[in-house]
Amino acid sequence: MELTEELEPFDDLERPTDPTVEPDALSYKILKVCAGLIVPFAAVIAALAVGAIMLVALGANPLSGYSAMISGAFGGWDELADTALKSMPLLLVGVGICIAFRAGVINLGGEGQIIMGAILSTVVALAVPGLPRIILVPIVLLAGALGGAIWGAIPGALKAYAGVSEILSTIMMNIVAAQFLSFLLQDLLIEEGAIRIQQTERLTENADLPLLPGDTRLHLGVIIALLVAVLGYILLFRSALGVRLRAVGHNAHASRYAGMPVGRSVVQALAFSGACAGVAGAILVFGSESHRLIGEGGAIGFTQNAGFNGIVAALFGGLHPLATIPAAFLFGGMLTGGIELQRELQVPAAMIVALNGVVVIFVVSSLKMRSRVNAAVEKFHTDSGGKT
Amino acid sequence: MSDFFTISVIVATLASGIRLATPFLLAALGETIGQRSGVLNLGVEGVMLIGAFAAYYTALETGSALLGLVVAMTVGAAMGLVYAFITVVMQAEQGISGIGIYLFGLGFTDLLFQKLVGTPVPIEGLGRIEIPLLSDIPWFGEIFFQHSLMVYVAFLLVPAVWFMINRTTFGLNIRAVGETPEAADTLGVSVEWTRTATIVIGNTFAGLAGGALALEVGIFQQNLTAGQGFIAIALVYFGAWRSIGVMAGALLFGIVSATVLQWKTLGIVSGAASSLTAMAPAILTIVVLVIVSRRIAAPGALAKPFHRSA
Numbered sequence: 001m002e003l004t005e006e007l008e009p010f011d012d013l014e015r016p017t018d019p020t021v022e023p024d025a026l027s028y029k030i031l032k033v034c035a036g037l038i039v040p041f042a043a044v045i046a047a048l049a050v051g052a053i054m055l056v057a058l059g060a061n062p063l064s065g066y067s068a069m070i071s072g073a074f075g076g077w078d079e080l081a082d083t084a085l086k087s088m089p090l091l092l093v094g095v096g097i098c099i100a101f102r103a104g105v106i107n108l109g110g111e112g113q114i115i116m117g118a119i120l121s122t123v124v125a126l127a128v129p130g131l132p133r134i135i136l137v138p139i140v141l142l143a144g145a146l147g148g149a150i151w152g153a154i155p156g157a158l159k160a161y162a163g164v165s166e167i168l169s170t171i172m173m174n175i176v177a178a179q180f181l182s183f184l185l186q187d188l189l190i191e192e193g194a195i196r197i198q199q200t201e202r203l204t205e206n207a208d209l210p211l212l213p214g215d216t217r218l219h220l221g222v223i224i225a226l227l228v229a230v231l232g233y234i235l236l237f238r239s240a241l242g243v244r245l246r247a248v249g250h251n252a253h254a255s256r257y258a259g260m261p262v263g264r265s266v267v268q269a270l271a272f273s274g275a276c277a278g279v280a281g282a283i284l285v286f287g288s289e290s291h292r293l294i295g296e297g298g299a300i301g302f303t304q305n306a307g308f309n310g311i312v313a314a315l316f317g318g319l320h321p322l323a324t325i326p327a328a329f330l331f332g333g334m335l336t337g338g339i340e341l342q343r344e345l346q347v348p349a350a351m352i353v354a355l356n357g358v359v360v361i362f363v364v365s366s367l368k369m370r371s372r373v374n375a376a377v378e379k380f381h382t383d384s385g386g387k388t
Numbered sequence: 389m390s391d392f393f394t395i396s397v398i399v400a401t402l403a404s405g406i407r408l409a410t411p412f413l414l415a416a417l418g419e420t421i422g423q424r425s426g427v428l429n430l431g432v433e434g435v436m437l438i439g440a441f442a443a444y445y446t447a448l449e450t451g452s453a454l455l456g457l458v459v460a461m462t463v464g465a466a467m468g469l470v471y472a473f474i475t476v477v478m479q480a481e482q483g484i485s486g487i488g489i490y491l492f493g494l495g496f497t498d499l500l501f502q503k504l505v506g507t508p509v510p511i512e513g514l515g516r517i518e519i520p521l522l523s524d525i526p527w528f529g530e531i532f533f534q535h536s537l538m539v540y541v542a543f544l545l546v547p548a549v550w551f552m553i554n555r556t557t558f559g560l561n562i563r564a565v566g567e568t569p570e571a572a573d574t575l576g577v578s579v580e581w582t583r584t585a586t587i588v589i590g591n592t593f594a595g596l597a598g599g600a601l602a603l604e605v606g607i608f609q610q611n612l613t614a615g616q617g618f619i620a621i622a623l624v625y626f627g628a629w630r631s632i633g634v635m636a637g638a639l640l641f642g643i644v645s646a647t648v649l650q651w652k653t654l655g656i657v658s659g660a661a662s663s664l665t666a667m668a669p670a671i672l673t674i675v676v677l678v679i680v681s682r683r684i685a686a687p688g689a690l691a692k693p694f695h696r697s698a
Contacts, residue, residue, distance in 0.1 A: 183663035353495025360488030
């Protein structure tokens with residue numbers, strides 16, 4: 001399955017420039033980026049309109065709900081910090097998705113990769129709790145990356161060498177990971193004496209992610225996510241490996257004909273993608289309030305569906321790692337605000353999951369419109385002789 | 389383990405396996421029709437949940453399980469129209485839009501359940517229909533001929549779907565549109581309408597599958613389907629996009645799941661280990677896919693939006 005080119009509207013910012021042609025004016029570049037963002041934005045508004053209908057049907061007032069949502073997401077420093085924290089796994093998974101999708105691989109296994117990253121990092125923390133923080137935190141994060149990378153590489157290898165559709169294998173791997181987590185939390189990793197609750201003991205303090213200065217709950221994980229986004233950008237657009245991955249994504253047949261190692265690239269893409277998700281898993285455990293590995297994944301568990309929502313954030317950002325940063329922040333805002341909305345209107349939390357789904361549908365449906373808008377902007381630019 | 393290998397237990401397990409396979413089978417048959425026409429629908433799980441809740445709520449309020457099934461089918465068809473719009477008109481990326489439908493279905497059904505029902509109330513499902521004479525055959529009677537209506541419907545749909553795809557004009561259109569939509573388009577077959585039709589049919593099946601599940605279990609709860617919709621999609625690949633292969637896959641899955649459950653009931657595996665065995669269907673699917681994938685080709689245009697390039 002190949003992705004259509006319409007999914008890469010920010011690509012032209014990276015095209016090598018022909019020195020004989022005048023470079024695009026900055027104002028034009030800004031115009032294009034804005035035009036590219038308008039469409040998914042409109043999609044979100046449309047989705048919220050549908051949500052308003054649902055709220056009215058539930059007997060709640062959408063206006064007070066949405067204003068609670070906005071103030072809950074962006075209303076103050078604490079709220080902004082919460083939004084940033086919520087966006088962190090979305091950004092990480094999203095960057096991974098940028099890498100995978102650009103290499104032509106649909107990675108739906110984010111949930112499982114987050115879980116495996118969380119498990120491996122937890123195991124490491126349980127194994128060597130005595131190490132000083134400055135060593136343990138990086139090790140724990142690397143363990144997370146490794147766990148996720150392995151969990152991504154398996155479907156990658158299955159696709160490259162056995163022809164198994166990655167859509168299927170990644171979904172199956174999600175199921176396996178969730179069951180594995182459940183097993184571990186009932187047996188090997190469970191807290192002493194906590195028979196019914198599926199959680200580990202409170203993990204060593206040495207692995208706690210340090211809090212950032214200021215009085216908020218922000219921790220190092222947010223910085224790490226930003227770093228990974230930058231690294232992802234460098235990987236995809238400033239490295240030879242990135243060129244290979246994107247070539248394979250555009251046209252696997254041509255790439256193979258040109259001698260590129262297509263199979264290996266697929267595995268690499270999924271491994272990197274899984275690694276990003278795995279780091280998110282580690283951060284979710286060690287940055288959490290409880291500092292334990294808890295219960296399930298999925299919409300209600302510790303992953304909060306970041307494995308799927310990260311995909312939406314990446315699409316929102318046009319599959320560009322740096323654009324995924326604001327996209328993830330906005331999406332995180334929606335999720336954080338959603339909690340406030342739920343509290344304000346006394347509607348069940350399931351409302352947020354449903355709204356989440358509606359936003360995904362609208363954003364994904366709008367992407368074709370976005371490429372048409374981009375094409376229209378380009379035409380306008382050339383028609384006016386490059387003067388805009 | 390010796391408890392397991394008694395005739396009566398094995399018979400009960402096989403019968404249970406057929407029963408468990410039914411929702412997978414229905415949903416997978418629907419997905420097969422859609423995928424043969426080139427449409428990938430990952431939202432099956434969401435539609436199944438919506439159908440399940442619709443059937444449950446209808447049965448709860450009206451007391452009629454059959455009406456519940458009808459409502460489930462209608463709701464499934466409605467979701468089919470929505471997905472057809474998203475896929476054919478808006479040409480959205482099919483993998484992700486499906487996940488959106490899944491999330492929507494998951495949240496929306498939970499929401500409706502909490503608002504309209506609150507605490508779970510069991511409902512009267514469809515009773516068992518025992519086929520006269522045949523159900524009296526020792527052992528085989530219990531395995532094959534003492535099931536509820538939906539089981540028979542599901543298995544009868546297998547040859548029906550085969551017939552539709554392989555022996556009707558509509559089926560020919562479906563296959564053409566799924567392999568090379570450009571060629572079909574040149575010949576005057578409407579790619580858009582064919583796909584809309586298959587999507588609606590497929591989602592109706594998915595709604596029906598959810599309804600059957602709810603009525604069989606007799607209750608509704610958050611995330612009732614717990615991944616069965618995704619497994620149904622996997623079964624389509626497993627079955628190489630042929631209805632008989634899909635049936636084989638559904639039976640395999642159902643029987644493995646029933647066996648795992650039986651082991652848990654008999655105490656052969658306990659607590660934590662039951663999570664490990666619950667992995668078995670997923671791992672089995674992957675293993676079989678590896679074995680099978682080398683030789684089977686997907687429909688040529690699967691998951692590619694159709695652009696008329698004139």
